[in-house]
Amino acid sequence: MRIAICDDDVILCHQLEGIILGFGKNEDVPVQTSVFFDGKGLWKYMKQGNHFDLIFLDIEMEQMNGIAVGRAIRDTLGDEECKIVFISSRRDYAMELFAIRPMDFLVKPVTEEKLKAVWELYSRLYQKEQNVFYYQAKGNKNYIAFSRILYFRADNRKIEIHTIDRDVVTFYGKMSEVKRQTDAGRFIQISRSELVNYNAVEEYREHMLILRGGERLLIVASRRKTAGLQISDYMGEMMKNVGSDY
Structure with missing residues (x-):
């Protein structure tokens, strides 16, 4: 499973990465993580043909915000397989995000309990989409x-x-x-x-x-x-x- 974490909070990125790698280890699921500290870097990497199964994407970033990255993934790349989980300190983005078809939305602070719920949701959706x-x-x-x-x-x-x-x-x-x-x-x-x-x-x-x-x-x-x-x-x-x- 290839997972990207994109947030301009360096400490949060490494915290999320550690928790996610722990989930994979506990369930014997191979997980490969990539960390980006701005949306521009993630978008450049994906334009080069790199694909992720799941992306944790902060909305409020100065260099290409999360909504712009999400739209580019869906509309420019035409990538509908990648699951996107938006992260924000605000709760009022629901309608803006609808067209990007995110899998989930997390409000900061992001806890291990919230991440566990996302991990389990992704597992359920993955099983469904294999049908x-x-x-x-x-x-x-x-x-x-x-x-x-x-x-x-x-x-x-x-x-x-x-x-x-x-x-x-x-x-x-x-x-x-x-x-x-x-x-x-x-x-x-x-x-x-x-x-x-x-x-x-x-x-x-x-x-x-x-x-x-x-x-x-x-x-x-x-x-x-x-x-x-x-x-x-x-x-x-x-x-x-x-x-x-x-």
Whole structure:
């Protein structure tokens, strides 16, 4: 597991690094850490083709702040696999961060208990993202990773899989079977015929989801309340630590 820690507080960086390496040692998980003291250095390193599985990223930095780095990772590099955990002394960034699709948000001071919760969340999400969707097409059994799926759309017995590469895969099946298989992931049903991968959502409005790449999908009136609750639950995974310091 490759982990980056980026914060202009040198002491905090080394504290986080020590705790994280301890988690890996205790659970026999190989961990390789890289430490950066400003966002510009991290961004330069990633532009050279270096990838991280997980990044702890401070928001308030003078040389390229964490939000700018996060946007560059998602939009310029197109890297959706890397999990980002933002760190801040403030609690009012939630809506700004939505489009960057962070895994979590930690409020300073960052304790070992908070880091442990992030470590466990990453482990759960990693297991989910290893799941794949199986389907039959032209007599063959095929599969596609959840992480590559934007959404499913049903048209009678025909199911379309819209992918992050803008390809459309078609097979015959039932939406009920699609839902059953995707229960292990984070998918939102926005209409009788459409099921959307939450990790593909860049912006949420009460009546609409805007996906990576700009595609807009309407949420039918009968699904808006349920879809909103699902999104709140998934956002809650990120924000669960925000109120714990009061």
